[in-house]
Amino acid sequence: MTTPVIIFIHGFGSNGYGSKAQAMREYCQQHSIPYSAPSLSHIPDLALQTLRELIEQLQRVSGERSLCLMGSSLGGFYAQVLALEYALPVVLINPSMHAGRSLRRALGTAINYYDDSPYQWRESYVDMLDKLEPSYPLSFSKEQCWLLAQTGDELLDYREAVKALPQAKHTIEPGGDHGFQGFASHIPEIVSFFRYAITST
Template sequence: MIIFIHGFGSDGFGSKAKLLRQYCAQQNIAFIAPSLSTIPDLAISTLEELIQQWQRYEEVKLVGSSLGGFYAMYLADKYNLPVVLINPSMAPGFTLQKRVGQAVNFHDFSSYEWNETHVQSLEKYQCSFSGQRCLLLVQTGDDVLDYKLAVDKLPDAQHVIEQGGNHGFEGFERYLDEVFEFILSH
């Protein structure tokens, strides 16, 4: 089972989720991309329940993007799971402090509240994950997060550092084969 964890303001129907879902359907690989709560504790709780349920039947592997990458690191560390991280947030408490107030969902443009309690709750999910069993995909043109933070924090990860690009990881479809080769070999 592959679980895709979306980023802040996104959901399980974003572009990367759609690409992964389609690839998994073609390869007959179990896949889920849940639309998670904007409340970090609820999002983590949902993901932990999914992991615990699916681990009864098959291996669970994670793919996380941005804030979802942060969640994926925490869960990979806690449950010893292989993980692919795409432009992951390494310090979401800092970067998302700027977003306190009304935030917008990128899928349907609905608004929701992002508050100081949410920001503070992220701190409990910081972990010492070094990147073992991890494929890190970053683009130097990420205008939201500094890719060097992820590269420095994850020295044991397999790194793919692409020049240019953006926070959404432009051209992600070009890496699907590499992502699945990594995921299926771990």
């Protein structure tokens, strides 16, 4: 059975040890699945540079067909950009579809959730996100992209993601929140989705 190599991309102000990243890490460790969840710069261009270098390194080691992406919130935005660029399967969890617009409201001092340290979220960073935004709707198929969203997301409107990803696999749960309640229960199916995606292409 082909084993996926999974990269998890965290959201705004978060890190590679957030609750979803850690739940995924623990599952992958238990099942000997190669996994990476880098803690990224808050500067979008630097975050994307780190992710591109990681993707290209892992592709050289593991082969292009094994690599899979998943991302939450802003990480979901990055994940779809990179999935388009590298033609990779992707799972998006309450993703931001218009990250520049959404994060304009965060301009000023923001807080890193890892240690509550402050940093400056600048207009130039919003401009970077605006330039990255793909042209929607995207043509991801049900075999390449799985959207996981909850209608109770208090920060992002799940309907934007549904509209932007019309051909993707959709799991839309009522209620919940931006953190995606009950995420861990979906992990075995996420891994199965990735296994199928890398063997069917």
